[in-house]
Amino acid sequence: MTGFFLHPNSKEEIIDSYDEDIIVTNHAGIIVKASQISGRYYGIRAEDLLGKCVYDLEKRGIFSPAITPLVLLQKKKVVVIQATPSGRKALITGVPFFNESGEVEFVLSYSYEVAELLVIQEYMKELENEMSLAKEELSLLRKENLTIDGLTMENRTTRIAYETARNAAALDVSVIFYGEQGTGKTTMAKFIHNESKRKNGPFIEIDCETMPEAMFERELFGGEFEQRVTGLLTLAHEGTLYLKGIDKLSVHLQGKVANVLKERRFTPINATTFSPLDVRLISSAENALTESIAVKKFHQDLYYMLHIVPIHLKPLRERKEDLSALISIYLSQFSIAHTTTKKLSDDVFNQLLLLDWHGNHSELKNVIERLVVQSTSPIITAKDLPPEYRKKTDDDLSIIHLEGRTLPSILDDVEMKVLRDAQERYRTTTEIAKFLGISQPSVVRKLKKYTDIE
Known part of the structure; x- marks a missing residue:
């Protein structure tokens, strides 16, 4: 904007x-002063506004209300919606200009038609919706990048384990996974192999628990017997060797593995020449090896060779977010596989969340498939649960103690139980609120109430 000067002797000037x-x-x-489009809302030319008194214009219903008297009275910026003779509405903003004595000398006002603002508002709303969609798409892309076939990563500890594995994949170092049977150690080992520079090489797995000790050396090293046997170390050349259940291996064989890793070469049985060792070693154990070292049940040198990047995978009972997601995933998978549509009732879903799942993924998949196959109705209810899984817990509503208690106290227990069940199933307070049919602030307030009680 040019040609705008607040000088008393220029009152005839029109703002350019x-x-x-x-x-x-x-x-x-x-x-x-008036700009060239001033007066368009009032049916008056800008030139005709110059010299007019806003008080007179207000009396005539042209300015309704006039902004200048309000600014002079309040001595600050004022915003009002003004009705015009044409029936249109305009948003008027008045700004005071003070003289040296601190009094309002001039009032500058600028206006926008409300209809124009609504168009801008609608545009901003559309822009906000587009940004929201973009954020959701970005979130989905990130989640896709944080997905391994066979694992879900809703739980924070699972994501940390995944990030550690992804970072280690690019480095040709030993990785060891700790966790109960069925927590996804093998799946994560394969992920590291597929993300490493050895991905075009073989992935060879040895189950140290199930392989007989007498056959272990023969299978690992190979050699000249009645016929030539190619060992797994040779087969894994330029690839990955996964020693599953390394803690189940005898100390004697642990020492042989340690020597091979130390020398980076091995000799097939009955052979006279060395073969170079070019494999990436990944191993797993159900329990921490430090305790086994203390009682001399694990080779100390081998421990240090394996324990470069340790990654701990928690059981499903400690990863409720993952468990909740997996229940839905397996239910969908088996419904499709068996050409049916099954849903879990809320009480069954909550019951499954409360179980210990010592078999982790394997046990969960088994139970969900049994439910899908054996239930006779589209909704799977408590009667469809296998008998061994129909156990009551301390949180069961049916065993809330009533004797000697007031109704408000009993209702508090029921409400707390319902909220906790919902908290196990849903990740956010917004989802909980939608599920329970109450407002999100109410959910937050109630959760805080029962947290404070504890």
Whole structure:
């Protein structure tokens, strides 16, 4: 904007602006300046506004209300919606200009038609929706990048384990996974192999628990017997060797593995020449090896060779977010596999969340498939649960103690139980609120209430 000067001797000047509706009045309410589009809302030319008194214009219903008297009274910026003779509405903003004595000398006002603002508001809303969609798409892309076939990563500890595995994949170092049977150690080992520079090489797995000790050396090293046997170390050349259940291996064989890793070469049985060792070693154990070392049940040198990048995978009972997601995933998978559509009732879903799942993924998949196959109705209810899984817990509503208690106290227990069940199943307070049919602030308040009680 150009040509705008607040000088008393220039009251006949029109502000050189074709884009903004600007009017300047003095402390007496006389219009001293106006931009070229001023007056369009009132059916008056800008030139005809100059010299007019806003008080007179207000009485005539042209300015309704006038902004200048309000600014003079309040001595600060004022915003009002003004009705115009044409029936249109305009948003008027008045700004005071003070003289050296601190009094309002001029009032600058600028206006926008409300309809124009609504268009801008609608545009901003559309822009906000597009940004929201973009954020959701970005979140989905990130989640896709944080997905391994066979694992879900809703739980924070699972994501940390995954990030550690992903970072270690690029490094040709030993990795060891700790966790109960069925927590996804093999799946994670394969993920590291597929993300490593050895991904085009073989992935060879040895189950140290099930392989007989007498056959272990023969299978691992190979050699010259009645016929030539190619060992797994040779087969894994330029690839990955996964020693599953390394803690089940005898100390004697642990020592042989340690020597091979130390020398980076091995000799097939009955052979006279060395073969180079070019494999990436990944191993797993159900329990921490430090305790086994203390009682001399694990080779100390081998421990240090394996324990470069340790990764701990928690059981499903400690990863409720993952468990909740997996229940839904397996239910969908088996429904599709058996050409049916099954859903879990809320009480069954909550019951499954409360179980210990010592078999982890394997046990969960087995139970969900049994439920899908054996239930006779689309909704799987408590009667469909296998007998060994129909156990009551301390949180069961049916065993809430009633004797000697008031109704408000009993209702508090019921509400707390329902909220905790919902908290196990849903990740956010917004989802919990939708599920329970109450507001999100109510969920937050109630959760805080029962947290404070404890």
